[in-house]
Each structure stands twice: as C-alpha cells, then as structure tokens.
Amino acid sequence: MAKSKNDRLMAIREIIATRDIASQEEILSDLVSRGFSLTQATLSRDIKELQIAKVPDGMGNYRYRIAPNTVARQIMPSDAEVTGTSIIRNCAVSIEFSGQIAVLKTRPGYASVVADIVDKSQNEGIMGTLAGDDTVLLVLRANANQRNVVESLSRWLPDITNRVL
C-alpha cells in the first residue's frame, strides 16, 4: 500500500521539528522528495489539521511550529499503536528528577506534543507542565511519588521507564 495520509502527517511533523522551515513550499518540496505526492492546497489543510503555525521567531524570520497545547489525538497513535512501533516512543528522550521538578527531554519540536500527553495522563502527582521546543518541565506536588509518576507516564511513553536519569 502507498503512503497513507497519516504517514504524510507524521512526515510533516518530523520535517518542521527537524528543520527550520519558513514556508509551506519548503515543506512541500521536502515531502515530494520523500516520495509523497500532493499539492500545496492539501498541505495547507494538513497543517491546519495538525495545528501547526507559522510563528515569528524573534530573529526577523518565521518558522513553522507545532502549536502549543495541541491535542493531537487524531494523529496520535492509538493505544494499540503506542505499544507497538510509533513515533511517540521515540519522542521522549529522557527524564530526570530534582526535587519537585522533572525535566523531560524530547526530540526537537515535540515538547508540546509530549507535554500534552503528560497532561492527558492526569497524574495526581503532576501539578503542571511547561513545554519548550525539546524540553518539558514537570512540576510535581510536594508529596508526589516519583516512581508513581514514571509508571503513569509509561502508559503513553512506553520507553520512559528506561530513560530515567
């Protein structure tokens, strides 16, 4: 079977996470070189669906980025897929604790996606999260149990247990 829409959406995410992209045309040509076949119109719709935005980077340029607090459930692998092979398992690079703080490193650009997953995990021990580009900060409650937090996260980020620093 040919490349599915989902493959394409994933590829788009990876592209904007990996490179500095300033226009849809750039994404488009990257996609094409990866063997996808589509027009800019479709890409625009994909980007809307993925809640990706063209954001001024403060250095005088623009860059496409995954929107903050994006709930990407639709594109997110299902529970079944999560346990299998998926981008998600590769999103979280490491997690480290220090007092009530945990720093979760992700692949570039994935922080907000991962943060969203963490939020969704509804762990009692987690007060809140803050996502940068490749770093998610977790603030834990004073009485939070570290082991418990990791365990809870592992449902969504299977490998996380092996990535605790």
Add this chain to the structure above:
Amino acid sequence: MAKSKNDRLMAIREIIATRDIASQEEILSDLVSRGFSLTQATLSRDIKELQIAKVPDGMGNYRYRIAPNTVARQIMPSDAEVTGTSIIRNCAVSIEFSGQIAVLKTRPGYASVVADIVDKSQNEGIMGTLAGDDTVLLVLRANANQRNVVESLSRWLPDITNRVL
C-alpha cells in the same frame, strides 16, 4: 502626545488576548476604532515583532495568539493601565505552590502576559518566571515567603488571593 508605537503594540496584544481574532484586518479595524492610524503593512510588522502567530484552533478556524515562550518585557503596560484594565484580572485562574516553585494557571494564551505582570511586580521572592501557553512557572528564592508573594501579586491580579490552591 499622540499614540506611540508602544501603545499600539500593547493594544494589539490586548485585542488578541481579549477577542477571537482570525485575521489581521480584524485587528486593524479594532485598532482604528481605538483611534490608531496605520495600514495592514505596519500591523504585519508589529505582529512579527510581537511574535504573534495565526494558529489553527483545532475547531476548524484560525486564531491569532501570542507565541509560546515569548517574553516580551519591552512592551509592558504601565501600572496605571494594568490596574485599569479588566482583562488582566481575569487572566489568572489559579496558583499553587510546591517548594520553591509556584504554578500559575491562566486562561489559554495569557501566560506570557501574566508572566510579564509578575515580572513587573518585582517581588523579591521571585527569582524568575517561565511562560508557556496557559501556565506560568514561578521560581522562588530559597527564603521566599509564600504569603508575601501572593500578596504582592494581588496588586496586579486582584483575585489571586482567592485562587490559591
């Protein structure tokens, strides 16, 4: 003295924070109705400078939002404006402490605005802030007094005293 550029930038922020805006033209007409005089070209430049982006909202529409992790201290409201502006007081949803950390939840998109206000409060106990989309992280000094921090914040965020978790 006429309206300065800074006034205009502030107004833009307030507009996008207050209303659902989907295009620059909407912002423009709002600005004009507030007595500013400018063209779309200038607005586009302003928006770039403010790092405001047009973000898909996931409901099939677009919305202008302050970019995540943006710290735009240069464009702070004056004290007078802050105390007079009602949007600000409704921004903060809750605040919770955990050791040297406080997590201040805000309405979506308001985090950086609120973070600015917190910075402005110049509280001795606050080492610094980090703003996401709807969450502000306050890092407190080792000797900080929690009650004192809340009290200090209440000057700009009047309701905050009732929102301590």
Add this chain to the structure above:
DNA sequence: ATTGACAATGCAAAAATATGCATTCGTTTT
C-alpha cells in the same frame, strides 16, 4: 458488483500576509 456516503484531493481563484522601496519623522551630531 453496484450504489451510496463521505473523506481526500486538485485546480483555480480569492484572501490574507509579507516586503522592497521611497518617504517621512524624530534624534543626534557637527
């Protein structure tokens, strides 16, 4: 296999946004 329903897509055009260039405005320097 055919029909029907709906998602996905391309095409072309509209709409929205960004920017090169010339001009104006406000400051600083001589």
Add this chain to the structure above:
DNA sequence: AAAACGAATGCATATTTTTGCATTGTCAAT
C-alpha cells in the same frame, strides 16, 4: 540650524496561504 542618520511607515506589489467547487478515491451496505 543644518546635516546626517536610523526608525517607522505607507504604498504598491509579491508572496503565501486559504478555500469553494468539482472530481476522485475508499469503504460499507445491499
């Protein structure tokens, strides 16, 4: 005060992004 400089802006245009509409592809039900 005049000159010199850089920021700010408008104008016109280029570029980019979005969307209405028609078409095609997919899949389920009959």
